[in-house]
Amino acid sequence: MKQQRVVLASNNPGKLREFSAILSTVGLEMVAQGTLGVSEADEPYMTFVENALTKARHASRATGLPALADDSGLCVHALEGAPGVHSARYATQADGVRSDAENNAKLVAEMSGRTDRRAYYVAVLVYVRSADDPRPTIVEGIWEGEVLDAPRGTHGFGYDAYFFLPELGKTAAELSPEEKNQVSHRARALQGLLQALSNERNAHSMAKTL
Structure with a gap:
């Protein structure tokens, strides 16, 4: 199967590993935007879908390649949806430094004394064929x-x-990468993407035969 090069609008090595493992099965070769000299896009919006779309168009415009972007995060019911779209920079320091450790420390502090522990991860994926893809x-x-x-x-x-x-009696960090790739928010979104792309290919194939 010929590989289609697609720029991933992220420099997160964890995301690159997860996306590559799944999308390589359908002929997509994921390349992190940083290796192509693409700067990070601004994420000024309050919704996952707007931020993901902005990142995908930015990466595609800079490289001329199809692009895939995700905007994902943890939404906690007791915190009215926070950290939400700010998950990666929840505890960003004044000098701009951010880290998982600081983000988690802030989350634990904010949840202190709260009995409602419910939360959910959300992942929104946006795939654009070009920077100006209308659909x-x-x-x-x-x-x-x-x-x-x-x-x-x-x-x-x-x-x-x-x-x-x-339901599993484990944290997400206690799952192996293979287990996580079967059940995570990102895996579920990727399965939806695979189905959408498959439907698109099938529709194009049918159109060619008419």
Whole structure:
């Protein structure tokens, strides 16, 4: 199968690994935007879909390649949806430094004394064939769980060590990468993307035969 090069509008190595593992099966070769000299796009919006679309168009315009972007984060019911679209920069320091450790520390502090521990990860994926694609493919994946006060597990990234899955009795960080790629918010969104792209290819094939 000939590989279609697609720029991933992110420099997050964890996302690149997860996306590459799944999308390589359908002939998509994911390349992180940083390796192509693409700067990070601004994310000024309050919704996942607007930020993802902005990032995808930015990466595609800079490279001339199709682009895939995701905007994802953890939404906590007791915090009225926070950290939400600000998940990656929830505890950003004054000098701009951000880290998973600081983000998690802030989350634990904000959840202190709260009994409602419900939370969910959300991932919105946007695939554009060109920077001005008038019909971008947009899919969403949701992964429900609870927030813990102490970390468990060594896999994953972000808030995974604090994100508990009652039905599995494990945190996201206690799942192997292979297990996580089957059930995560990103995996669910990717499955939706694969289905959408497959339907599109089938429609094009049918049109050619008419």
